[in-house]
Amino acid sequence: MTFNNFKFHKDLLKGVRIAGFKEPSPIQKMVIPIIEKGEDLVGQAYTGTGKTAAFGLPLMDKIAKKEIERALVITPTRELATQVSDELYHLGRFCGIRTITVYGGVGYGRQIALINKGVQVIVATPGRLKDLYKKGKIDSFNPEIIVLDEADEMLDMGFLEEIKEIFEYIPQNRQTLLFSATIPEPIKELANDILTNPQFISVVGEDESTTNNVIEQFYYVIEEVQRDEAIVKLLETEKINKCIIFCRMRREVDRLSEHLKAIGFLVEGLHGDLDQMERERIVRGYRRGESKVMVATDVASRGLDVKDVTHVFNYHIPFDPQSYVHRIGRTGRAGKSGKAITLVSTNEFKELQRIQKEVGADMKLATIVLDENLEDISNNFTSLQTMVEEVDISPIAVDFIDSMEEMDYHEFVERVVTLLIQQKRPSINQLGFDEETVSSMLESYEYKQKTVRKDNRKKKRH
Ligand SMILES: Nc1ncnc2c1ncn2[C@@H]1O[C@H](COP(=O)(O)OP(=O)(O)O)[C@@H](O)[C@H]1O
Numbered sequence: 390m391t392f393n394n395f396k397f398h399k400d401l402l403k404g405v406r407i408a409g410f411k412e413p414s415p416i417q418k419m420v421i422p423i424i425e426k427g428e429d430l431v432g433q434a435y436t437g438t439g440k441t442a443a444f445g446l447p448l449m450d451k452i453a454k455k456e457i458e459r460a461l462v463i464t465p466t467r468e469l470a471t472q473v474s475d476e477l478y479h480l481g482r483f484c485g486i487r488t489i490t491v492y493g494g495v496g497y498g499r500q501i502a503l504i505n506k507g508v509q510v511i512v513a514t515p516g517r518l519k520d521l522y523k524k525g526k527i528d529s530f531n532p533e534i535i536v537l538d539e540a541d542e543m544l545d546m547g548f549l550e551e552i553k554e555i556f557e558y559i560p561q562n563r564q565t566l567l568f569s570a571t572i573p574e575p576i577k578e579l580a581n582d583i584l585t586n587p588q589f590i591s592v593v594g595e596d597e598s599t600t601n602n603v604i605e606q607f608y609y610v611i612e613e614v615q616r617d618e619a620i621v622k623l624l625e626t627e628k629i630n631k632c633i634i635f636c637r638m639r640r641e642v643d644r645l646s647e648h649l650k651a652i653g654f655l656v657e658g659l660h661g662d663l664d665q666m667e668r669e670r671i672v673r674g675y676r677r678g679e680s681k682v683m684v685a686t687d688v689a690s691r692g693l694d695v696k697d698v699t700h701v702f703n704y705h706i707p708f709d710p711q712s713y714v715h716r717i718g719r720t721g722r723a724g725k726s727g728k729a730i731t732l733v734s735t736n737e738f739k740e741l742q743r744i745q746k747e748v749g750a751d752m753k754l755a756t757i758v759l760d761e762n763l764e765d766i767s768n769n770f771t772s773l774q775t776m777v778e779e780v781d782i783s784p785i786a787v788d789f790i791d792s793m794e795e796m797d798y799h800e801f802v803e804r805v806v807t808l809l810i811q812q813k814r815p816s817i818n819q820l821g822f823d824e825e826t827v828s829s830m831l832e833s834y835e836y837k838q839k840t841v842r843k844d845n846r847k848k849k850r851h
């Protein structure tokens with residue numbers, strides 16, 4: 390099946406062709422005909438499976454064919470709003486559809502002026518959109534199609550009230566589409582509230598072929614104190630293009646990113662304490678490859694679509710199985726393969742089992758035995774280090790290093806130098822406990838759980 394089957398406007402098909410899309414993804418195949426028919430819809434598919442085009446194409450097709458005049462897309466964050474409107478622009482530019490993005494943190498004037506000039510598609514974040522409706526600034530914009538994109542993330546971010554309020558301003562005779570990677574209970578309720586006889590389409594079944602993602606999942610069982618060491622070893626041994634390291638807390642993001650920077654990795658930390666401008670700068674740099682390692686909290690990385698993320702690391706296993714799904718969905722995008730690696734200590738067996746059970750995650754236990762070759766290299770390195778330590782570094786050498794930077798050796802130089810400067814890093818010869826050890830750890834964990842449950846029952850009876 391190709392995109393030609395959909396009978397889209399020819400200018401739209403041209404955009405699709407130039408974007409290099411060959412075959413519609415499973416979610417696209419399923420929802421596009423329904424949207425074309427004008428029905429309401431809840432669409433569920435993992436991140437990276439092409440949900441944007443799944444609603445974007447039929448929506449722009451209807452505008453191009455003058456079946457409708459205007460559409461509204463609501464997304465959780467400014468980054469996502471920009472991503473969506475970029476994608477709409479690329480696919481729809483030959484139809485000359487006028488799209489704007491509307492978000493908070495900047496002045497109202499320009500956005501209002503653009504709306505009044507007569508746009509066809511608004512991509513907006515909930516907060517600013519609600520404000521504009523309240524101020525009566527977009528009454529003239531009557532959307533005939535409304536899309537709630539990444540709805541689960543919007544609810545997680547606490548936008549439920551804003552969304553409900555927005556819908557009070559929107560006319561009833563409309564087509565409403567809701568897209569989400571997960572459909573927890575509050576999403577169902579919201580759908581019942583604002584959608585009319587929606588079709589539920591889900592392509593998140595067991596069947597691998599229904600997703601674009603090919604993500605290999607591994608976990609290492611380590612001791613609590615080994616986390617930093619483990620991450621560094623993994624960064625050194627895995628073949629990484631770009632990666633994201635997920636932490637639970639902002640503090641942890643700051644600490645770990647500083648630590649990795651000091652060792653010489655190209656790292657940025659991303660979390661909600663940073664202001665919008667700063668976050669955008671970081672994401673842009675990461676997208677362009679200026680930083681290779683992003684250390685982030687869940688919230689900060691919501692919906693981030695960056696190509697060529699080869700690895701996702703969970704510095705700690707997430708508490709919540711759904712957030713595990715979100716995290717690993719940052720890699721393996723657009724049909725590329727990816728690797729998700731989780732560090733687990735014995736304190737986290739409970740979360741590990743929940744994730745394996747509830748989302749059916751196929752996680753394989755892994756260990757790295759550091760072979761002699763690596764030992765050799767590190768021995769050589771130690772003697773080199775001693776040599777360098779005995780030499781006074783002259784200003785000339787410093788200049789030389791500076792000029793080497795211009796030779797595109799930047800990353801190389803930075804790493805070698807910081808490795809040299811860094812005093813003895815403890816060397817370990819195995820990372821992650823082996824299968825036998827882990828299974829006996831698990832046994833004793835389960836035994837403990839059972840006795841705890843028994844004790845609780847006894848206590849209840851007394
Ligand atoms: N049919 C397709 N063929 C190839 N690439 C696609 C197709 N549909 C979408 N993509 C690309 O896949 C990536 C992920 O799509 P996106 O819509 O952001 O996913 P989601 O919203 O489901 O997380 C984007 O870079 C997009 O351009």
Ligand SMILES: [Mg+2]
Nearest residue numbers: 440441538539
């Ligand atoms: Mg999306």
